[in-house]
Amino acid sequence: MSRIGKLPVNLPSGVTLTVDGDNVVSVKGPLGTLSQKIDSDIRVEVENSDIILSRPNDEKRLKSLHGLYRALIANMVVGVSKGYRKDLELVGVGYRAEAKGQQLEMSLGYSHDIIMELPQEIKVETKTEKRSNPVITLTSIDKQLIGHIAAKIRSLRPPEPYKGKGIKFVGEQLRRKAGKSAGV
Numbered sequence: 592m593s594r595i596g597k598l599p600v601n602l603p604s605g606v607t608l609t610v611d612g613d614n615v616v617s618v619k620g621p622l623g624t625l626s627q628k629i630d631s632d633i634r635v636e637v638e639n640s641d642i643i644l645s646r647p648n649d650e651k652r653l654k655s656l657h658g659l660y661r662a663l664i665a666n667m668v669v670g671v672s673k674g675y676r677k678d679l680e681l682v683g684v685g686y687r688a689e690a691k692g693q694q695l696e697m698s699l700g701y702s703h704d705i706i707m708e709l710p711q712e713i714k715v716e717t718k719t720e721k722r723s724n725p726v727i728t729l730t731s732i733d734k735q736l737i738g739h740i741a742a743k744i745r746s747l748r749p750p751e752p753y754k755g756k757g758i759k760f761v762g763e764q765l766r767r768k769a770g771k772s773a774g775v
Contacts, residue, residue: 596658606618607619613628621671629660675731677737680759681726682750700756
């Protein structure tokens with residue numbers, strides 16, 4: 592909301608921000624370029640090495656948009672300077688994943704393998720070591736896109752609560768259930 596919107600976004604060295612006449616904010620950095628169309632009421636200015644967003648009045652709609660666009664621009668700055676990374680772990684006997692260019696081929700216990708075509712903005716790597724679960728690593732500069740793709744992959748076989756089998760994020764804490772207890 593507005594408290595978030597008032598905070599300035601630090602612009603690291605090597606990252607530039609431009610605002611077009613159509614209120615399209617473009618952020619260019621060492622990893623790539625991202626752009627986002629913003630509302631015409633929100634103003635974006637660069638002072639020294641800080642990005643400052645402002646709104647004309649305290650209308651509820653503008654307060655929420657102020658915070659939203661500040662967060663989106665901050666995510667774009669981090670994306671083009673450092674990038675984002677998501678790690679997914681396949682827990683289950685016989686579960687495996689293999690990256691072939693922009694295709695991710697997974698065997699998740701179904702009668703068929705699942706082949707998923709990934710967008711060009713996302714780089715995928717798979718790692719399988721003995722005595723450990725296969726790990727899928729996604730890297731991208733777009734936080735929204737990488738989160739969407741990671742959630743889509745996880746939804747193919749979400750972790751179940753009894754044994755924890757399925758696709759989970761690395762470091763994710765699962766709520767486990769006790770299961771059946773002996774009849775008394």
